[in-house]
Amino acid sequence: MYIQQVTTEEVLPIRHQVLWPDKLPSFCEVEGDDSATHxxxxxxxxxxxVASVYRNGHEARLRKFATLPEYQGRGIGSQVIEYLVDxxxxxxxxxxxxDARATARSFYQKYGLCVEGEEFQKxxxxxxxxxxxxx
Numbered sequence: 001m002y003i004q005q006v007t008t009e010e011v012l013p014i015r016h017q018v019l020w021p022d023k024l025p026s027f028c029e030v031e032g033d034d035s036a037t038h039x040x041x042x043x044x045x046x047x048x049x050v051a052s053v054y055r056n057g058h059e060a061r062l063r064k065f066a067t068l069p070e071y072q073g074r075g076i077g078s079q080v081i082e083y084l085v086d087x088x089x090x091x092x093x094x095x096x097x098x099d100a101r102a103t104a105r106s107f108y109q110k111y112g113l114c115v116e117g118e119e120f121q122k123x124x125x126x127x128x129x130x131x132x133x134x135x
Contacts, residue, residue: 001048001076003083006040008033011050011064018066020123030054030063039084041067041076049076053084060088062098081111089134097131105130 008029015028030036032054041049049067053060062084067077088096100108102119105128113130120127 001041001043001079003039003041003080006038006047006050008036008038010040010047011038011052014047014050014066014068015064018068019064023123028064036063037084037087039080041080043071043076049080051077051080051084053088055088055091055093058093059095059097060093062096065098077107078110085111094135095131095133097129099127100130102126102128 012025012028016023016025020027030052033052036052036054039051039053040047048071051065052063054063055061065077065080085096096113097116098108098113099122100113102125105115108130112132114132116129116131120129
C-alpha cells in the first residue's frame with residue numbers, strides 16, 4: 001500500500017460509493033475541493049481510501065474520509081490519518097477537526113481528537129464535531 005495526493009476527480013467516486021450511495025454524485029462535492037489536499041491510499045493500482053483536508057491558516061478540517069467496504073478493517077484508514085496528520089504538523093497546522101459520524105467516534109479518539117459539543121444530525125446521520133490541538 002502507498003499513499004499520495006490525488007485529484008478531486010479521483011476522490012469523488014469513492015466518496016459517493018461509500019458515504020452517500022443513495023444521493024446523486026454531486027452531493028459528494030464540497031465547496032473548496034479545488035483548493036483542498038486530497039489523499040489517496042492505493043493497493044497496487046487501485047485507489048481504496050480517500051481523505052480530503054481543507055486548510056485555513058493554521059487550522060485544517062478533514063472531510064469526506066472513506067474506504068471502500070472490501071478494504072475496511074485492514075488499517076488502511078489509520079495509515080491515511082497518520083500520514084496526513086504528519087503532513088499537517090510539518091505544515092505548522094495546530095488545530096485539526098472534523099465532523100465525525102457517531103459510528104466513527106472511537107476511531108478518531110485513537111488519534112487524540114475529542115468531542116466538542118453535542119451530537120447533531122446531517123442528512124439523517126448522527127455526527128459529533130471532534131478536534132485536536134497541537135503545540
